Amino acid sequence: MIFKMLIVDDEPIICRGLRDTIPWEKYNIEVVDIAHDGQDAILKVQNHGNVDLVITDVRMPNMDGLQLAAFIHQHYPTIRMIMVSGYDEFSYAQKAIQLGVKDYLLKPVNIEELVSRVVKLTQEIGNEQKLTDMISHLDLKENVIIVHSSTSIGQLNLKNNDKTDWLIGKAEEYIKEYYKSNIRAHEVADIINISPNYFSSLFNQQTGKSFNEYINDLRIEEAKKLLSETPFKVHEIAELVGFKEYKYFVKVFKEFTNLTPMTYRKLMMTK
The missing domain is CATH 1.10.10.60 (Homeodomain-like)
Incomplete structure (x- = not known):
């Protein structure tokens, strides 16, 4: 799986440096474009249509990184963002996290740390894609999971416990990723494709805790x-x-x- 990344900074030399000096292809990452302010970045995201990651500066003309983050958070919520700033102020980090930014790094950026953060986000994206693919290809029934594929249709008989473990395992993965946000039980229930009431009951039985606990x-x-x-x-x-x-x-x-x-x-x- 190749992950598409956009780099945003008002200094062209920084954009080119981040794009050209790091062997992104080694990590299955393609830098699809660079942009020099938030407005330019939005156009590039819209033009490419399938961007997975955005690395952006905070302070930029026309539209800054926080305004860009707000737009992406609203219109492209699946895009992961890393924000880079020369301003060591909590208010920027706080606002960035509220807008769904996954990481907040201070300049001068440690390249090894940046690469590590980016790779971690690609792993998260890959795991979510696997979960989405599994759910879209599974019809959960009382005692049978029917697996649909492009080449064949098979049946895998599973005990209820196996099925329950799988569902709650996927729910816990999602919760651990998004617990710092305003996450709700019905949202997680939708992810694993069961009703909210059934999810709450199942989750309590399996974990010994309520969703809120x-x-x-x-x-x-x-x-x-x-x-x-x-x-x-x-x-x-x-x-x-x-x-x-x-x-x-x-x-x-x-x-x-x-x-x-x-x-x-x-x-x-x-x-």
Whole structure:
């Protein structure tokens, strides 16, 4: 599978450098074009129609990287974005994450780190495509999965437990990818092609947790990591991990750890 990538920066030398000095073909990536501002990037995305990845600067004339991210988030939600900025300000990173940007790197960019991030995103895209292909070729019935292919139609008898494990496994993959966003149970149910009520019941049975408990568990674990390893303020961390209300974040954090976020941070600093 070849992944299509667009590079966006108002400095042509940077665009050419990122395009020509990195052996992207080694990672099954094709740089389909370069653009020099957000408006130019939108035209290039529309012209090519099948862009998978966008690497963009933040500060650009006419339309900046955040405005570009907002457009792509609304109109091309499957495109993965990496944002590069020379401005070490949380507000940019915070806004970028809210707009669906997957990674936020500071200039000067470490090329090895950039390549690592890009490759990770291509793996995510590949996994999602496999999931989509599997779902589109599977008709789930009570005890039988009928597999359709272009050359033959076969039947694979599966026990209910096997089928359930497969469904919940795919749901967990999706949740772990998107738990920092405003994810909902019905959205995940749609992904694995079952009804929301059935999904909620099945998920609880398989994981021992409700959907919200599972999401909050992931968010609190990430919050603990950020409290220990970053200087971000507590309310900033709350937003980064997916909580829209600070008070609710503190409440959930205490339920999971018996500590307030600030107490937890102070405790970690003494270790």
